[in-house]
Amino acid sequence: MDVRVRHQEFYQEYLISMIPYGRHSINNDDIAAVIAALKSDWLTTGPLVEAFELGLEKVVKAPCISVSSGTAALHCAYAAIGLKPGDEVITPPITFVATQATAALFGATIVFADISLDTANVDPDAVAAAITSRTKAIVAVDYAGHPADLDKLRAIADRHGIYLIEDAAHSLGSTYKGREVGSIADITTFSFFPTKNLTTGEGGAISSIHPELLERAKKFSRQGLVRNPDEFKITDQGPWHQEVHEFGLNYRLPDILCALGLTQLERLQDFKSKKRSIFNTYMRELRSVEGVSLPIERSDVNVNWHLFPARFDPSLRETVFSGLRKAGIGVQVNYIPAYWHPVFQNRGFRRGMYPNSDLFYSQEISLPMYSDLNEKEIDLVVKNVKALI
Numbered sequence: 001m002d003v004r005v006r007h008q009e010f011y012q013e014y015l016i017s018m019i020p021y022g023r024h025s026i027n028n029d030d031i032a033a034v035i036a037a038l039k040s041d042w043l044t045t046g047p048l049v050e051a052f053e054l055g056l057e058k059v060v061k062a063p064c065i066s067v068s069s070g071t072a073a074l075h076c077a078y079a080a081i082g083l084k085p086g087d088e089v090i091t092p093p094i095t096f097v098a099t100q101a102t103a104a105l106f107g108a109t110i111v112f113a114d115i116s117l118d119t120a121n122v123d124p125d126a127v128a129a130a131i132t133s134r135t136k137a138i139v140a141v142d143y144a145g146h147p148a149d150l151d152k153l154r155a156i157a158d159r160h161g162i163y164l165i166e167d168a169a170h171s172l173g174s175t176y177k178g179r180e181v182g183s184i185a186d187i188t189t190f191s192f193f194p195t196k197n198l199t200t201g202e203g204g205a206i207s208s209i210h211p212e213l214l215e216r217a218k219k220f221s222r223q224g225l226v227r228n229p230d231e232f233k234i235t236d237q238g239p240w241h242q243e244v245h246e247f248g249l250n251y252r253l254p255d256i257l258c259a260l261g262l263t264q265l266e267r268l269q270d271f272k273s274k275k276r277s278i279f280n281t282y283m284r285e286l287r288s289v290e291g292v293s294l295p296i297e298r299s300d301v302n303v304n305w306h307l308f309p310a311r312f313d314p315s316l317r318e319t320v321f322s323g324l325r326k327a328g329i330g331v332q333v334n335y336i337p338a339y340w341h342p343v344f345q346n347r348g349f350r351r352g353m354y355p356n357s358d359l360f361y362s363q364e365i366s367l368p369m370y371s372d373l374n375e376k377e378i379d380l381v382v383k384n385v386k387a388l389i
């Protein structure tokens, strides 16, 4: 079938589907908090921004700043490390392309390292093999919420004197060897898009264990404005003065959305335990079904599951995907390997270069996973999966 027709059908079905693959959970406290913010004196940067950032800091155990999306967070992280043309960043193909796009926009060269097939996270051996004298950073992605192999990646980064950045768009609330995601890499980035582990509508955050990197990220996200008189290079102006040393953008997250973020933060553990219970139900119900491979959780992590990535035989994947869609179950495929995008094909990348990523992509379907998914709905998903294979 023509790809355009297939695409159209996909979206028609998506819109009418009763059960999406991911969904926010908004309660009366969330609504009341946003209304209160709307009635306050502050719509954009007010007291709730700092309150939300401090709330995040308590969860991730490292200082945080809020920004307007996960993409903005990545862009700020790359600005903070001073990424420039000629630098290389090593990233996995199985991620949303924002991981690479925001680095490419600084003129950096994107280098791919293949994934480990169990977690779909970047394989440290592949990372080690991809290091050159131009490598500036390793960028790990915590796919589905499962933290990457952070100690091994840290050892490689330290050996070469380069940065470890963690794209934790999926993994707020997960832990690695008992440590909170956000407190481990040099810089960690988060997304608060509605399907993610908590939402502010659009939104994101950056945490860092290095105050100077967080400060640079913050400056970039706030138009590069310097307001501290001790740092001024222009010293003959009045009390109104502020100045710019390096260009930045406006990536601020407004008070209205931080109000939502604050109430959502209070619910993070509840979201996590509900999704854990959904995860366990899928595992129990699908474990013995031939033809389905289930996600794994390594023994040294505790995952806040953002996705439930099931895997099917590649010859069955589209049948199962379309069958579930027809049954009103809004599954998704996460992700097309980033290097397949035409923007990378134009730069010489060709399918087949990262075989584990290609295999994973050919098998993967994300089953519905969000805290308000009820037992009847899980049952419907399980029954349909069983019937389709």
Ligand SMILES: Cc1ncc(COP(=O)(O)O)c(C=O)c1O
Binding pocket: 069, 070, 071, 072, 095, 096, 098, 099, 141, 167, 169, 170, 190, 191, 192, 193, 203, 204
């Ligand atoms: C791994 C990953 N990185 C970055 C992003 C970008 O986040 P946002 O949509 O908030 O810009 C996403 C969101 O889909 C993601 O899944």
